[in-house]
Amino acid sequence: MRRTYSHTMQFNGLPFPGREREQAALARVVTDLGRGRPAVVTIAGRPGSGQRALLGWVARLAADRGLRVLRAEATPSEHALRYGAVDQLLTPVDGLGDGTRQVLVGHGPDTRLPGLAELLRSARDQPTLVTVADVGLLDPASLRWFGALIRRLPGTPAAVVAGSTGGHHPGWSGITSAPGPVPVTQLTLSALTDRDIATAVALICGEPGEEPFTSAAAEATAGSPAVAHEALNRFAARGHRPLAARVPELRALITAVTGEHTTRALSGLPDTAVAVLRALAVCGELLDLPLLYTLAGPGAAREPGLRATLEATGLTVASGTGLRLRNADVRTRVLEEMTAAERADLFARAAELAHRAAVPDEEITRLLLAARPAGEPWAVHTLRRTCAAALRAGRSAEAIACLTRALDEPMEPGSRARLGLELAAIEVLAAPEAGDRRLEEIIRTEGDQLSRARTRAADLGLTRGGVEGLRRAVLSALPTAHDVERAELAALYWLSDEGREDDTALTLADVPPLPERPPCPAQAGARAWQLALRAENLALTRELARRAATGQEGGGALILPRLAAARALLLTDDVEEAGTRLDVLHTELRRQHARAASALVLAVRGELHLRRGRLDMAERDAAAAERCLPHARWHPDTAPYLSAVQITVALESGQTDRARALAATAPPTGEREGAAWAYLLFAQGTVDLLDGRITDARERFRGAGRRLLRRGHINPALMPWRSMAARACQAAGDHEEAERLTREEVALARRWGAPSALGWAQLGAGRVAREGRAERLREAAGTLRGTSSLLALAGALTELVRTELDAGDRCAASALLAELATLTTTHRPSSRLAERVRVLTGRLGRPAASGAVPHPAWATLTEAERRTATLAGHGRGNREIAELLSVTTRTVELRLSGAYRKLRIRGRAELRMLIRATEGYGTDVA
Amino acid sequence: MLLEREAEKAQVAEALAAARAGDSSLLLLTGPLGIGRTALLHQLAARTEDDGVRVLRANAAPMEQDFAFGVVRQLFDSLLTGAPEELRDRWLREHGGFARTVFADDAVPAGEGRAAAASEAVLYGLRSLLADVCADGPLLLLVDDLQWVDTPSLRWLAYLVKRLHGLRAVLVCTLRDGDPRAQHPLLCEVTDAAARVLSPAPLTVDAAQGMIQEHFGERGDEEFARACHDISGGNPLFLLSVLLGLAVNGHQPTACHADAARELRPSQLRERLAGCMRTQPQPVRDLAAAIAVLGDQGDPGLMARLAGLDAIGYAAALRAVHELGLTATEQEPRFVHRVVQDAVESSMTVAERERLHDAAAELLYRSGCPAELVAAQLMAVTASRHSWSVEVLRAAADTALRRGAPDTAARYLRRALLDGALSGEGRARLLIDLATAERGFDPAACERHISQAIPLLPSARHRAAAALRISPTIVGLTPPSVLDLLHQVAEDLGPAADLAGTARDLSLRLEARLRHSGHEDPAELAAAVARLNGMGEEPALGSTAERELTAVLLTAATLTARLPVGRITGIAHRILEREPATSARVHSALPLVVIALVASDSVRDISSWLSAERHTARQDTTVVDAFVHLEQAMVLTARGRPAKALDHAERAARLAEAHWQEIGVISTVALTGVALELRDPALTERILDRLGRRRSASLALTTALQLLKAAQDTGHGRWSAALETLLACGRQLEASGWRNPVLFPWRPGAAALQVRVGDARAAFALAEEEHLRAVEWGAPVAIGRALRLKGRLHGGDRGVNLLRESVDVLRASANELELARALLTLGRRLRGGSEAEAVLQEAVPLAAACGAPWLAERAGTRNGRTAPTVRPEASLTRTERTVTGLVGRGLTNQEIAGELGVTTRAVEKHLTHAYRKLEVSGRRELIRLLPRLQPQNRG
Known part of the structure; x- marks a missing residue:
């Protein structure tokens, strides 16, 4: 330990900040001594309050005045020597008899008070100042000796200045507090004030410190002069200046110095006191004093004066009726001075006590996190409760820590697997690979009672996208799996197989292929997706996809097959149904905190909304997906899907820059596998x-x-890549290829039989057709009107309006434009579609729409209502609308009244005004 | 030499002066390892002994902590041995009571020593002995490494420092930072009594320069000195070790050796550090070991867990490590220098190190670190007991393969095999994975491991799948062993017609491999073509297996030219429509599709397909990369871009050098193809001399080399030899059924030679044959080439018309170089006239664009005309032409800049470019050339 502060005292003889009063008193004593008057002064204060420094100062003062100074210091090692302190004191005194020396160094019998007489005698010629530090540690013989000295002071030009840490040293107080022959001056050292610290800063650093610096110094040192001086000296020695920017360095130094002081204080304390300090460090003020003593161990509660001893160390302060450690630095050091095993044990005992005292879960958890396994059920329960609370509050790191810790507890394999599943589901937020590995291990764990856990693990892992390792694990689990587990694992295996691209790789698996019409719901979902991908048998796909969900929602059903079923339904044009399925799935997953799966479901729902032309909802879902699981945490094979959805949403809502940025930052399509890359x-x-x-x-x-x-x-x-490639080909002048691609797409779409796919294909064909364009586009629009693929319909209508305008048929164009406008009611004015409507409107010779914000209630209308209402608002009759939308007039009436109700309007006239206001048309347009 | 320690020395001198006057004191010298405490003590000793100060010294050592009064004895030893006998006698006589305890010849056992320490007589006796000595003169006591002083000696020091009064002595103790014993109560009592604490600062760069000067006898470069200073952090010991290490290696203190200084890991320093490590308490050593094992990968949490420390213990240990001066910053667990890591590692036993690496692997695994990091730890362990180790090594191999490092992948997998935990099928799978990694760089090992795996596999299906992991031989003969293996597994599995699902796929793929192995046998080729015809107009291409088989059959049809080009390209494009250009394709039959398309003169689409490769940034190291390059080379050659193709072909050949068997053959074929187009004698010679020596049985390679040899002979005027070679080559090709005129254009050369040797009839016959073949095949490049040949042979209008026809046909070809050739031939034949002008006008830029301006040049000179159009000015941009024109009008750069409204800088840039393109050295030469440029400028 470095004690550099002692020589600070030396420089310039400047006053010691904050000790002016004491210095004045001591100076008086020295002056009086010079005049032959004896005195006794005691300086008391906590360790580190600077008693030694004052003793040194007064010693030098006296020496400068030509007085004799004799100094002694009581320390643990001197305590072991008989007359140790006296020997120190008398070392410089000449003229001691050999006998006295012999007694002092432990030879010969204890002639009472060796050397005292000589001292007193020589003091007559030479006024003498005696300083003795840490009187609390004086050996009994020395103590007696000093008592005798004080009693013999009257009339002798000698003064005694004694320092002590803490006020509780029975022997010494016996001497000084009793009325003695010489009045005793008692000086008590208090903590330094902020102003004192500021002065010390200026003194040591050579310039006044900036305000944040000095106040930080004051706060962190808690006014302890020893800490302040040492830390500041080290600070100055590094050549730093006392600036606000240097506060972190200062704090680090103060922490270090405080730590060193703490260590020293601890080394001098009895075991019971140390035990209490440790208990305090572990629990803080969580437990009241009796419980704390229980934790500290036997004897703590019975030890007399323990509390006073503790307070005298300066490490604790009273807090209400209890105690607390002075600050965090002290706490850290107290903990550091234990071995790891002691700590873990103490934390465990503290946790148990805290559990019994029924303190809040979070506090018990805090203790448990640092404790060795408690081996009792309450520990796991507490940790899980805290985990749930942390998840609700969005503190995922804490939640993960809780479950990780819970797994350290001994438990049944079944419970362990379940806990592992829970952990893996949230671990994806911090270390997704760890989660995958955890799942792999669960899948590889054998035992009949774990069959459910194994399938759940495979499901969870494969949903996130981790494929290779998990598939190998599934393969290793398959041979021993039976019945439902076997069926479900096979379903998962085949589903994950579709996500892979490379079928050249060796799959040595003996996984039974899925039956044509599997009875098991999970297999039905998987089979539906297989059929949908290959465009085989739409009716069967639909049937199987529905079966995958029936009677299965809720706790037990697997995620991946149901998600696959929902996606299959999206391809069979059962969009509403697919949406419902996704909603249910999402609600359930959110409850389970399965973040990766939720995020994927949200992204799929985003795609669904995109197809429906509901950009607002698509945008919301895409954003929610990323919020649910940040992009970086997605599995590299699945992440491109999210990127794809985000890019398309951005593009359609007119945020082209964002779309460009997303497309540019998306990972390169390199050697990675996975169907998601096609989307990207x-x-x-x-x-x-x-x-x-x-x-x-x-x-x-x-x-x-x-x-x-x-x-x-x-x-x-799945995606109209052929039409889009055809557009690119056409733009590059390769009409033949463009037509070939669209022909193929139309043929495949017909074969599949979903109207929206056919509509897309027809639209694609129309776009690149060199002749009969209008005809084809009308055909496409016709097909699409019956579907919910409104984005495609809007595309078809846009193209058609353009074609009609090019052909000069303004009337037809105007009608189509009106229909088109019905599709953009929920769009932002900036959306691509809204923009096109404005441009086309402009071409029609109407003022461009002002870009007003849609009426908020529009979003509450159903798709059908909105379209009907918009058409009506554009002045079309019910029959016309019915024809246009291929519904009965009765339906039109019902939809319109529904729309009026929701928009809180009374009738067609108001509707017309609303539409005009929304679309920014001039009011005089018929 | 001791640098920058003047302040400390002055302090000691001051204290000594005070001691002379009776004011004794204790000075404490602190600092981290290597800061130079001991060196300073040495200096103090040497310096002060001259001044008549008696010096007593002791060096404490960790090994001697059990030796009671060891330090005290050291202190007094010099005193007792150095003093005159009678003086010594007096001292010992006077203080004899304790002398036996302390100075007895036998070491005092620790227990007894402690008892003696408590004895006041001993404490007192020693001090009074000192007092006696002081009476004769001032005394300097030096105790090095206070933290290791034995307890009895320490006890005495604690006693002494409180009783310095009356002595004339200065006690200087050194204490190393960060030593846990510094908290020992007795030690605290000593240090508390220090009047001053001296902490020598790290050296400055200037001091580092000083040391360099001393060691090398010259001043170091600034950069060198800075590097030395940086790596040592100004710590003299580090600095010294680095300098010694450099000097030993014979390096000079120049800037270029700055990196050497940074890299150096001096062994002497390592020993010191290792020694320091050994004295540390367990948690500190554990943490240091953890840092050494985890390196940069570990975050603090991992480090702590590996060291077996909780958060609190970790913080404490980290602080201790930093106080020892081993880490650069207080917060980060990173060693200040590599040598620290070496030291820590050398202080561990092999078993310890393995245990730690194993534990680290587990930690990294559990915390979700990438598999390769986990694998790296596992690689340092001979046998790992984790159930997951095979899995993680396999995952790491996957990653390594993906980033194009198959050798690393193979290392991981070999390590997994070593674990030996697997037997039977599990082991077979691992062997197969290993073989898969190895096929990228060591086909022989791949084959070996597959052969080892196959007997372990339970079913024919599995065995077939395993055998298919061996890459097909694209060009040349499949090794017989592989062929046997394929036959065997194919037989086991049975024909595709009887199978379904995966088994059918496997069977088809085996058929593909086996059929392709017969691609030099005319009967097999014919059978393959028949098989393709049997598949109908649109062969099923739904699965990879079907595509692979079809690709093989297509190749047969291409080699034999038995199906029209249109059919072949149609099917080839449908295959490509279904295959992303991933790197895995090189291990399948897909490269065959590329060859088929090249032969069909239908390469436009394929270059965009290949360009997908651009998106994957890969390092050029593996067979995969070689394939990418050679495919590019083939496609570029087919597009008439031999110069560009050469670059790729050479890179492919370089990469393939190590793997002669497979990729080596095909890359040589590609390179030969480029050389045939370029007609560069040097390149030709290089290929024939170097690569051509390594003959292989591959017909494709033999043919390619023969064609090249013939071209070389032709160039040297050895016409009949060349003709002989070509005719032999042709006979061999015909015998093998290889009839493709694009891939093997031997007839045009042969016909030209026959004209030279005077056999015009034979020449005509060959030309006619070639034309028929080409038409039958249907690739424009072949037809155009045949027509040009005929045109050249026929004189008069017939010849001109044939050449015109050739030009027309070649306009549909992807090979622009061939078109340029036809145009030039036509232009030459027309001998002037507007058509000739027009044709040459078209030909010259075309040839230039193909990177073959020499073609036009040669045509021009052979015509005996100065050719205004034969220089590369075609490549000048419009602006460059304008600028050169203005130069011709005598304008200065400044004036040109004014004229064009640009900066002179821009003008200079344009001119520089023009000089380079026109291959002139400067303005004067440019002006001389300008009259010839004028037609261009007008045009």
Whole structure:
């Protein structure tokens, strides 16, 4: 330990900040001594309050005045010597007899008070100041000796200045507090004030410190002069200046010095006191004093004067009726001075006490996190409760820590697996790979009672996208699996197989292929997805997809097959149903805190909304997906899907810059596998097309196609990559290829039989057709009107309006434009579609729409209501609308009244005004 | 030499002066390891002994902590041995009571020593002995490494420092920072009594320069000195060790050796540090070991867990490590220098190190670190007991393969095999994975491991799948062993017609491999073509297996030219539509599709397909990369870009050098193809001399080399030899059924030679044959080439018309170089006239664009005309032409800049470019050339 502060005292003889009163008193004593008057002074204060420094100061003062100074210091090692302190004191005194020396160094019998007489005698010639530090540690013989000295002071030019830490030293107080022959001056050292610290800063650093610096110094040192001086000296020695920016360095130094002081204080304390300090360090003020003593161990509560001893160390302060450690630095050091095992044990005992005292879960958890396994059920329960609370509050790191710790407790394999599943579900937020590995291990764990856990683990892991390792694990679990588990694992295996691209790799698995019409719901979901991808048998796909969900919602059902079923339903044009399924799935997953799966479901729902042309909802879902699981935490094979959805949403809502940025930052489609890459390539291709990079666009669309075709995923309903590639080809002048691609798409769409896919294909064909364009586009619009693929419909209508305008048929164009406008009611004015409507409106010779915000209630209308109402608002009759939308007039009436109610309007006239206001048309347009 | 320690020396001198006057004091010298405490003590001793100060010294050592009064004895030893006998006798006589305890010849056992320490007589006796000595003169007591002083000696020091009064002595003790014993109560009592604490500062750069000067006898470069200073952090010991190490290696203190200084890990320093490590308490050593094992990968949490420390213990240990001066910052667990890591490692036993690496692997695994990091730890363990170790090594191999490092992947997998935990099928799978990694760089090992795996596999299906992991031989003969293996597993599995699902796929793929192995056998080729025809107009291409088989059959059809080009390209494009250009394709039959398309003169689409490769940033190291390059080379050659193709071909050949068997053959074929187009004698010679020596049985390679040899002979005028070679080559090709005129264009050369040797009839016959073949095949490049050949042979209008026809046909070809050739031939033949002008106008830029301006040049000179159009000015941009024109009008750069409204800088830039393109040295030469440029400028 360095004690550099002692020589601070030396420089310039400047006053010691904050000790002016004491210095004055001591100076008086020295002056009086010079005049032959004896005195006794005691200086008391906590350790580190600077008693030694004052003793040194007064000693030098006296020496400077020509007085004799004799000094002694009581320390533990001197305590072991008989007359140790006296020997120190008398070392410089000449003329001691040999006998006295012999007694002092322990030879010969104890002639009472060796050397005292000589001292007193010589003091007559030479006034003498005696200083003795830490009188609390004086050996009994020395103590007696000093008592005798004080009693003999009257009339002798000698003064005694004694320092002590703490006021509780029975022997010494016996001497000084009793009325003696010489009046005793008692000086008590208090903590330094902020102003004192500021002065010390200026003194040591050579310039006044900035205010934040000095106040930080005052606060962190808690006014302890020893700590302040040592830390400041080290600070100055590094050549730093006392600036606000240097506060962190200062704090670090103070922490270190405080730590050193703490260690020293601890080394001098009895075991019971140390035990109490440790208990305090572990629990803080969590437990009241009796419990704390219980924790500290036997004897603590019975020890007399323990509390006073503790307070005398300066490490604790009273807090109400209890105690607390002075500050965090002290706490840390007290903990550091234990071995790891002691700490873990103490924390465990503290946790148990805290549990019995029924303190809040969070506090018990805090203790448990640092404790050795408690081995009792309450520990796991507490940790899980805290975990749940932390998750609710969005503190995922804490939640993960709780469950990780819970797994250290001994438990049944079944419970362990369940806990592992829970942990893996949230671990994805911090260390997704760890979660995957945890799941793999659960899958590889044998035992009949774990069959459920194994399938759940495979499900959870494969949903996130971790494929290879998990698939190997599934394969290793399959041979011993039976019945439901076997069926479900096979379903999961095949589902994950569809996500892979490379079928050249060796799959030595003996996984039974899925039956044509599997009875097991999980297999039905998987089979539905297989059929949908290959565009085989729409009716069967629909049937199986529905079966995958029936009677299964709630706790037990697997996620991945149900998600696959929902996606299959999206491809069979059962969009509403798919949406409902996704909603249910999402609610359930959120409850389970399965973040990766939730995020994926949200992204899929985003795609669904995109198809429906509900950009607002798509945007919300895409954002929610990323919030649910940040992009970086997605599995690299699945993340491109999120990127794809985000890019498309951004593109459609007119945020082209964002779309470009997303497309550019998306990971390169390299050697990674996974069906998600096709989606990303497609989305990037659309951005390329927008920016006129025709060749890149074509390659990207083709790339998407290659990745799909390679696995036989021919369904054009997945994404119209052929139409888009055809557009790029046409732009590059390759009409033949463009027509070939669209022909193929139309044929495949017809084969599949979902109207929206056919509509997309027809739209694609119409776009690149060199003749009969209008005809084809009308056909596409016709097909799409019956579907919920409103984005496609809007595309078809836009193209059609353009074609009609080009052909000069303003009347037809105007009618179509009106229909088109019904599709953009929920769009932001900036959306691509809204923009197009404005441009086309402009071409029609109408003022461009002002871009007003849609009526808020529009969003509450159903899709059908909105379209009907918009058409009505544009002045179309009910019969006309009925024809246009292929519904009965009765239906039109019902929808309109529904719309009036929701929009809180009375009738058609108001509706018309509303539409005009929304679309920014002039009011005089018929 | 001791640098920058003047302040400390002055303090000691001051204290000595005070001691002379009776004011004794204790000075404490602190600092981290290597800061130079001991060196300073040495200096003090040497300096002060001259001044008549008696010096007593002791060096404490960790080994001697059990030796009671060891330090005291050291202090007094010099005194007793150095003093005159009678003086010594007096001292010992006077203080004899304790002398036996302390100075007895036998070491005092610790227990007894402690008892003696408590004895006041001993304490007192020693001090009074000192007092006696002081009476004769001032005394300097030096105790090095206070933290290791034995307890009895320490007890005495604690006693002494409180009783310095009356002595004339200065006690200087050194104490190393960060030693846990510094908290020992007795030690605290000593240090508390210090009047001054001296902490020598790290050296400055200037001091580092000083040391360099001393060691090398010259001043170091600034950068060198800075590097030395940086790596040592100004710590003299580190600095010294680095300098010694550099001097030993014979380095000079120059800037270029700055990096050497940074890299150096001096062994002497390592020993010191290792020694220091050994004296540390367990948690500190554990943490240091953890830092050494985890390196940069570990975050604090991992470090703590590996060291077996909780958060609190970790913080304490980290602080201790920092106080020892081993870490750069207080917060980060990172060693200040590599040598610290070496030291820590060398202080561990092998078993300890393995245990730690194993534990580290587990930690990294559990905390979700990337598999390769976990694997790196496992690689340092001979046998790991974790159930997951095979899995994680396999995952790491996957990652390594993906980033294009198959050798690393193979290392991981070999390590997994070593674990030996697996037997039977599990082991087979691992062997297969290993073989898969190895096929990228060591086909022989791949084959070996597959052969080892196959007997372990339970079913024919599995065995077939395993055998298919061996990459197909694209060009040349499949090794017989592989062929046997394929036959065997194919037989086991049975024909595709009887199978379904995966088994059918496997069977088809085996068929593909086996059929392709017969690609030099005319009967097999014919059978393959028949098989393709049997598949109907649109062969099923739904699965990879079907595509692979079809690709093989397509190749057969291409080699034999038995199907029209249109059919072949149609199917080839449908295959490519279903295959992303991933790197895995090189291990399948897909490269065959590329060859088929090249032969069909239908390469436009394929270059965009290949360009997908661009998106993957890979390092050029593996077979995969070689394939990428050679495919590019083939496609570029087919597009008439031999110069560009050469670059790729050379890179492919370089990469393939190590793997002669497979990729080596095909890359040589590609390179030969480029050389045939370039007609560069040097390149030709290089290929024939170097690569050509390594003959292989591959017909493709033999043919390619023969064609090249013939070209070389032709160039040297050895016409009949060349003709002989070509005709032999042709006979061999015909015998093998290889009839493709694009891939093996031997007839045009042979016909030209026959003209030279005077056999015009034979030449005509060959030309006619070539034309028929080409038409039958249907690739424009072949037809155009045949027509040009015929055009050249026929004189008069017939010849001109044939050449015109050739040009027309070649306009549909992807090979622009061939078009340029036809145009030039036509232009030459027309001998002037507007058509000739027009044709040459078209040909010259085309040839230039193909990177073959020499073609046009040669045509021009052979025509005996000065060729205004034969220089590379075609490549000048419009602006460059304008600028050169203005130069011709005598304008200065300044004036040109004014004229064009640009900066002179821009003008200079344009001119520089123009000089380079026109291959002129400067303005004067440019002006001389300008008259010839004028037609261009007008055009």
